[in-house]
Amino acid sequence: MTMTEPAASTVLGKRRLRKEDPALLTGEAKFTSDLNIPGALHLAVLRSPYAHARIRSVDVSAALQLPGVVAAYSGADLAPLWAGPMPCAWPVTADMKNPTHHPLAVSKAAYVGDGVACVLATSDAAARDALEAIEVDYEPLPAVVDLEDALSDRVVIHDELGTNRSYTWELKCEGADGQVERAFADAAYTVSEHYVHQRLIPMAMEPRAVAAVPQPFGGDITLYSSTQVPHILKVMTALTLGIPEHQMRVVAPAVGGGFGAKLNVYAEELLCTALARKHKVPVRWTEERTENTQATIHGRAQRQHIELAADADGKLTAVRVRLLADMGAYLQLVTPGIPLLGAFLYGGVYDLPVAYDFSCTSVFTTLTPTDAYRGAGRPEATYAIERAMDALADQIGIDPLELRRRNFIKKDQFPYTAMTGLVYDSGDHDAAATMAAELADYDGLRARQATQNVDGATKRLGIGVCSYFEMCGLAPSRVLASLNYSAGGWEAATVRVLPTNKIQVVTGTAPHGQGHETAWSMIVAEKMGVDPDDVDVLHSDTAIAPLGLDTYGSRSLPVGGVAIAMACDKVIDKAKKIAAHQLEANEDDLEFAGGTFSVKGTPDRSMPLAAVAFEAFTAHNLPDGLEPNLEAQVTYDPPNFSWPFGTHICVVEVDTETGDVDVLKYVAVDDCGNQVNPLIVEGQVHGGVIQGLAQALFEEAVFDEDGNPKTSTLAEYLVPAASDVPPITLGHTITPSPTNPLGVKGIGEAGTIGAAPAVINAIVDALSGLGVTDVPMPASPHTVWKTIHAAQSASSAQGVSK
Amino acid sequence: MIPAAFDYVRAGSAEEAISLIGEYGEDAKFIAGGHSLLPLMKLRLAQPTVLVDIGRISDLSYIRDAGDHIAIGAMTRHMDVETSPVLAEHAPLLAHAASHVGDPQVRHRGTIGGSIAHSDSASDLPATTLAMGATYVAQGPGGTREIAAADFFQGFLQTALAPDELLTEIRVPKMGGAGWSFQKFNRRAQDWAIVGVAAWRRNGESGVGLVNMGSTPILATSVSAALSSGASIAEAAELAAAEADPQNDLNASPEYRVHLAKVLVRRALEQASA
Incomplete structure (x- = not known):
C-alpha cells in the first residue's frame, strides 16, 4: 500500500505560491463584468452634480426616446420598490440620528455623486448617453464640507433630523472617580495634540460591478456583485427589497480588492436587483473610475484631539481623546461604528492605569459617505497615540524609542487587561x-x-x-452586542472528505485578494495529511456556502481559518471511529499522523485516511450508529479579538x-x-x-x-x-x-x-x-x-x- | 470615461493625412500615439468628430544624423528617443528627458511629434526641445516649412501649426561637449512635472526650458542673459521665473512653483556646469 508521506509540519509556516494566481495572472479569472449574461440590460445612474440641492423635478421623457433605452426612472418613480431604507447595521447609540436613505434620492441630493435618476438600456454606452437627456431641475443649496461648520448647524442637511449631529459616543474608564482629571492635574508632563485624518478613497483595482439575474419562474434571483460580504449582502438585500431570503442568492465572483469599501450594501446592488425583478430580465452595472471616486464610500475623515498625562519618568498616567468624525451625507452599512473600532486603541501598546476618557461626535456633511477603509478606526487611533508619544518624548527630551520602551506592556503581563476592559491575548x-x-x-x-x-x-x-x-479578528459576538452592532462575529466552515480522499472545504469567508484558497488548503493539508493541491476551497456563493459572515477586519484567519481547523478535528474524530472499527482496535489506541491512523506501538496495523474515506462512502462496514460520509461543520465564535x-x-x-x-x-x-x-x-x-x-x-x-x-x-x-x-x-x-x-x-x-x-x-x-x-x-x-x-x-x- | 462618438480614418502617408484632414475640416484631429488626445476625449474635454490616424506612417519614425543637427521623425516613440545611440552622443539631454515621460507603457506608444504638437506645457519634451533651440518641420497642402521652437508655442494647447498642417520632423542642434541637466520634480514617477527644468551650457552659451510654469513651455531667457553677462549660477537662478506665469493646482501654488523653479534651475545649472 502507498503511504501518504506526512505533509504535516512541513506545510504550515512554509512559503507557498498561491493557487489563485495562475487564473488571475492569465486573465482566466472571471470578475463580475466578465460574466456573459445574455439579454442583460445595462443600468446607468444619473448623479447629482451638486453637493447639496433640492430636487424640484426630474423629467426622463427625452431619455426614453433615445435608441436602446428601455426604461428611465426618477427616485420618486422607484420609491414603491423599497421595502425599507438602505441599511445601517450599527446604531451606536439609542439616539443616533440616521437620515432615510434610498438608492435614488427623491427630494434632495446630499453629495456630488448621489444618484437621482437611472436608465436601463440595451448597451452600457446607450444607457450612459441617455443620462444626458434627463432633465433635473435642481435648487442648489449651500454645501457643508467642514466638520466644525457641520457641527454648527449653520446649514442643516437632512431636514427631518433638524441637526447635522448624528451621535456622541462616550467611553470613560476610571479606576477611581475623577482619576483622569487628577492624573492631568498631577502630571509631570502633558501633551495636547490635534491631528487631522484626511479623507481617503479606497480605490480597489476593480471598481464595483453588479449583475442581477432573475429566474423566469418562481421569483428566485441571483445577485452577482464585486463584494466582500456576499452573506451580509444577501440578508440586507432581502430585507431592503422584501424578497424572501430563501429566494435570494448572492455570488461574489473574482473580486479585485475591497479594502473595506466593498463591505457594504450599495444603491446599485439594490437598483439592479429591484429592476431585474421588475423587468424580469437580467440587469447589470459596472462602475466607472470617476463614479468610483464619488459613489463608493470614502475612509478616515476624522479630527482628533488627544491629550496624554505622564509622570516624571515619562510613564503614561491618563489618556483623553475627543474625536470629530465625518459620516458624509448618509450612514452606510457600518459608517457610525468606524470611529468606535479605534476607541479601544488610543492607549496604544502601553501599560496604563485605568484612566481613559474618550468621546466621539459624528456629523453629516454634503460629501460621499464614509465607512470602513483598511484598518477602520484603528489606523486613526494608532496615529494619534504614536504621534502624541513623539510629542511627549520631545517635551521630556528623551529618545522616542526609549519613551516607548518605558511604557510598553511587558511580555510577562500578558494576557493583559487593558484600561478599556478588553484583554490583550499575547505580545512582546x-x-x-x-x-x-x-x-x-x-x-x-x-x-x-x-x-x-x-x-x-x-x-x-x-x-x-x-x-x-x-485589534482584529472581528469579533466575539458578545462584544459586538455590547457595541450595538446588529450582527455576530462568528464564522462557519465545512470540511468534507470525498470518496477518493480529495477534500472540499466550504468557508464563510469571502476572499478578494487575500489568498484564502491557498491558506485554507494549507491548514487542511497540515491537519489531514494531504497535499494542499488535493484540497478545494468553495466560497463566496450563498448557495454553496450558505453560512458565513464574510471578510473584513482581519478576521478571516483567526475566525474562519480556525473554524476550518476545528472542522478538520471533527472529521478526524469521526474517521478515527471508522478506522478503529476496521482495525479492530480501541479508538483510544489509535494515533493519526501524516494522513494515516495507526495503532500505537504497532505501526504495521494502520489505515490511511483514503481508505477510511472510501469506507465512509460505501458504508458497507461502519460502526453501529455511525452515519455514512466524512463531513463536519463548525461555527466558531471567537472568545476574544x-x-x-x-x-x-x-x-x-x-x-x-x-x-x-x-x-x-x-x-x-x-x-x-x-x-x-x-x-x-x-x-x-x-x-x-x-x-x-x-x-x-x-x-x-x-x-x-x-x-x-x-x-x-x-x-x-x-x-x-x-x-x-x-x-x-x-x-x-x-x-x-x-x-x-x-x-x-x-x-x-x-x-x-x-x-x-x-x-x-x-x-x-x-x-x-x-x-x-x-x-x-x-x-x-x-x-x-x-x-x-x-x-x-x-x-x-x-x-x-x- | 467613454468618448463621444467619432469616425476614424487611417492615413498611409503624410500627404494622405494632410489631404484627409483638409477633407474633414476643423473638427478632425490627427492622432499619433493617442496618449494626450485619448484621455481628453474620454473626459469629453475634446470631442473631435473624425480621427485621422497617422500611427502607421512608418517613414515618419527615424532618428538621423543630419550634419549640424539631428533629425527626428515626428512619429518616433519616446522609447526610441530615450534609447537612441545617436541622441546619446549628440543630444543626451533630449534622450534623458524622454526617459522621464510617463511610464514605460506611455513611452512605447507616445510620440515626440504628438507631444510637441499637443504642446501641453506640463509635458517634458516641448520645454526640452525649446531649451535646445530646436526647429520643427510642418507639412501642409502647399509643402513644408520650418518653425523655430521659440515661435511655435502660442498659448494653452495652441501652436503655430495651421489646422491642415502636420508636424513631421523635429531638428535638434548637436550639443556634443555641452553640460546638461534635466530636473523633473513630481510626486509620482509617472506624473507630469510639478515643475521641470531642462538646461544646457557650453562655451558661455546656455539654454533653460521650464516645464509647467505657464500656459506654454517657457524659455527662461533672463537666466541665460544673466549668465552671459557674468552672473553667478545662484544669481541667474533667481531670475528663473521671470518669463513664467505659473498656475495654481492641487500640487502647487504659483508662489511655490516660482520657488521650485529657482531651486531647480540652480541645481540644473550646477549640474550642467560640473
Missing part, C-alpha cells in the same frame, strides 16, 4: 522594537543624524517609530529647499502569531505599508468649498505605484495567540496601521531642528515646504519680539 513589544531597531540600525542612524542635521543643512535625516496593536502587534521604523531624508520627502528605508516588524503562509503575510504587510504610506505622503480626497470633488481621476488622486515606494525590510517575531488552537492572529491591516505614524514621525523628526512640531497628511512637498516656512516665520517672529 520589546522584542519587536528591538528587532526593528536592529534592522534599521537605529543607533547608527541617530549618530548619522547628529552629524547631518546641522544648522543650514538642506537634506535632513529623520527617523520615525511606531509601535502598534491591531486577536491582537497582532509590531514596530515599524521609517527613515526619511527631507529636502528643505523643495519640501520633498525621500523615504530611504522602511522596516516593518510584525507579529501575527503563527504564520500559515509567510509569503502571503509578506504580501499583506507590503500592501498595508504602502497604503499607510500613501495616506502619509500621497492620497487625499479633495473638495472645494462647494463640495465639488477635485480628485475624481487617478491623475489627481495620487495612488503610489511601485516606482514611488521604498524597499521594505520585513522582520517577524512569532508570539502565538493563546485564544485559538492555531495560535494565529490577523495581518491584513497591520501594515496600514503602522505606516502613517512612522512616516510622519520621521518627517517631523527630520524637521524638529527647524521648529516644526507637526506636518499634516498628506505630507506633499508643497505642504512640507509651507510647514517649514510657517515654523521659520514663527521662530523669527519670536526672535524679533524678544
Whole structure:
C-alpha cells in the first residue's frame, strides 16, 4: 500500500505560491463584468452634480426616446420598490440620528455623486448617453464640507433630523472617580495634540460591478456583485427589497480588492436587483473610475484631539481623546461604528492605569459617505497615540524609542487587561522594537543624524517609530452586542472528505485578494495529511456556502481559518471511529499522523485516511450508529479579538529647499502569531505599508468649498505605484495567540496601521531642528515646504519680539 | 470615461493625412500615439468628430544624423528617443528627458511629434526641445516649412501649426561637449512635472526650458542673459521665473512653483556646469 508521506509540519509556516494566481495572472479569472449574461440590460445612474440641492423635478421623457433605452426612472418613480431604507447595521447609540436613505434620492441630493435618476438600456454606452437627456431641475443649496461648520448647524442637511449631529459616543474608564482629571492635574508632563485624518478613497483595482439575474419562474434571483460580504449582502438585500431570503442568492465572483469599501450594501446592488425583478430580465452595472471616486464610500475623515498625562519618568498616567468624525451625507452599512473600532486603541501598546476618557461626535456633511477603509478606526487611533508619544518624548527630551520602551506592556503581563476592559491575548513589544531597531540600525542612524542635521543643512535625516496593536479578528459576538452592532462575529466552515480522499472545504469567508484558497488548503493539508493541491476551497456563493459572515477586519484567519481547523478535528474524530472499527482496535489506541491512523506501538496495523474515506462512502462496514460520509461543520465564535502587534521604523531624508520627502528605508516588524503562509503575510504587510504610506505622503480626497470633488481621476488622486515606494525590510517575531488552537492572529491591516505614524514621525523628526512640531497628511512637498516656512516665520517672529 | 462618438480614418502617408484632414475640416484631429488626445476625449474635454490616424506612417519614425543637427521623425516613440545611440552622443539631454515621460507603457506608444504638437506645457519634451533651440518641420497642402521652437508655442494647447498642417520632423542642434541637466520634480514617477527644468551650457552659451510654469513651455531667457553677462549660477537662478506665469493646482501654488523653479534651475545649472 502507498503511504501518504506526512505533509504535516512541513506545510504550515512554509512559503507557498498561491493557487489563485495562475487564473488571475492569465486573465482566466472571471470578475463580475466578465460574466456573459445574455439579454442583460445595462443600468446607468444619473448623479447629482451638486453637493447639496433640492430636487424640484426630474423629467426622463427625452431619455426614453433615445435608441436602446428601455426604461428611465426618477427616485420618486422607484420609491414603491423599497421595502425599507438602505441599511445601517450599527446604531451606536439609542439616539443616533440616521437620515432615510434610498438608492435614488427623491427630494434632495446630499453629495456630488448621489444618484437621482437611472436608465436601463440595451448597451452600457446607450444607457450612459441617455443620462444626458434627463432633465433635473435642481435648487442648489449651500454645501457643508467642514466638520466644525457641520457641527454648527449653520446649514442643516437632512431636514427631518433638524441637526447635522448624528451621535456622541462616550467611553470613560476610571479606576477611581475623577482619576483622569487628577492624573492631568498631577502630571509631570502633558501633551495636547490635534491631528487631522484626511479623507481617503479606497480605490480597489476593480471598481464595483453588479449583475442581477432573475429566474423566469418562481421569483428566485441571483445577485452577482464585486463584494466582500456576499452573506451580509444577501440578508440586507432581502430585507431592503422584501424578497424572501430563501429566494435570494448572492455570488461574489473574482473580486479585485475591497479594502473595506466593498463591505457594504450599495444603491446599485439594490437598483439592479429591484429592476431585474421588475423587468424580469437580467440587469447589470459596472462602475466607472470617476463614479468610483464619488459613489463608493470614502475612509478616515476624522479630527482628533488627544491629550496624554505622564509622570516624571515619562510613564503614561491618563489618556483623553475627543474625536470629530465625518459620516458624509448618509450612514452606510457600518459608517457610525468606524470611529468606535479605534476607541479601544488610543492607549496604544502601553501599560496604563485605568484612566481613559474618550468621546466621539459624528456629523453629516454634503460629501460621499464614509465607512470602513483598511484598518477602520484603528489606523486613526494608532496615529494619534504614536504621534502624541513623539510629542511627549520631545517635551521630556528623551529618545522616542526609549519613551516607548518605558511604557510598553511587558511580555510577562500578558494576557493583559487593558484600561478599556478588553484583554490583550499575547505580545512582546520589546522584542519587536528591538528587532526593528536592529534592522534599521537605529543607533547608527541617530549618530548619522547628529552629524547631518546641522544648522543650514538642506537634506535632513529623520527617523520615525511606531509601535502598534491591531485589534482584529472581528469579533466575539458578545462584544459586538455590547457595541450595538446588529450582527455576530462568528464564522462557519465545512470540511468534507470525498470518496477518493480529495477534500472540499466550504468557508464563510469571502476572499478578494487575500489568498484564502491557498491558506485554507494549507491548514487542511497540515491537519489531514494531504497535499494542499488535493484540497478545494468553495466560497463566496450563498448557495454553496450558505453560512458565513464574510471578510473584513482581519478576521478571516483567526475566525474562519480556525473554524476550518476545528472542522478538520471533527472529521478526524469521526474517521478515527471508522478506522478503529476496521482495525479492530480501541479508538483510544489509535494515533493519526501524516494522513494515516495507526495503532500505537504497532505501526504495521494502520489505515490511511483514503481508505477510511472510501469506507465512509460505501458504508458497507461502519460502526453501529455511525452515519455514512466524512463531513463536519463548525461555527466558531471567537472568545476574544486577536491582537497582532509590531514596530515599524521609517527613515526619511527631507529636502528643505523643495519640501520633498525621500523615504530611504522602511522596516516593518510584525507579529501575527503563527504564520500559515509567510509569503502571503509578506504580501499583506507590503500592501498595508504602502497604503499607510500613501495616506502619509500621497492620497487625499479633495473638495472645494462647494463640495465639488477635485480628485475624481487617478491623475489627481495620487495612488503610489511601485516606482514611488521604498524597499521594505520585513522582520517577524512569532508570539502565538493563546485564544485559538492555531495560535494565529490577523495581518491584513497591520501594515496600514503602522505606516502613517512612522512616516510622519520621521518627517517631523527630520524637521524638529527647524521648529516644526507637526506636518499634516498628506505630507506633499508643497505642504512640507509651507510647514517649514510657517515654523521659520514663527521662530523669527519670536526672535524679533524678544 | 467613454468618448463621444467619432469616425476614424487611417492615413498611409503624410500627404494622405494632410489631404484627409483638409477633407474633414476643423473638427478632425490627427492622432499619433493617442496618449494626450485619448484621455481628453474620454473626459469629453475634446470631442473631435473624425480621427485621422497617422500611427502607421512608418517613414515618419527615424532618428538621423543630419550634419549640424539631428533629425527626428515626428512619429518616433519616446522609447526610441530615450534609447537612441545617436541622441546619446549628440543630444543626451533630449534622450534623458524622454526617459522621464510617463511610464514605460506611455513611452512605447507616445510620440515626440504628438507631444510637441499637443504642446501641453506640463509635458517634458516641448520645454526640452525649446531649451535646445530646436526647429520643427510642418507639412501642409502647399509643402513644408520650418518653425523655430521659440515661435511655435502660442498659448494653452495652441501652436503655430495651421489646422491642415502636420508636424513631421523635429531638428535638434548637436550639443556634443555641452553640460546638461534635466530636473523633473513630481510626486509620482509617472506624473507630469510639478515643475521641470531642462538646461544646457557650453562655451558661455546656455539654454533653460521650464516645464509647467505657464500656459506654454517657457524659455527662461533672463537666466541665460544673466549668465552671459557674468552672473553667478545662484544669481541667474533667481531670475528663473521671470518669463513664467505659473498656475495654481492641487500640487502647487504659483508662489511655490516660482520657488521650485529657482531651486531647480540652480541645481540644473550646477549640474550642467560640473
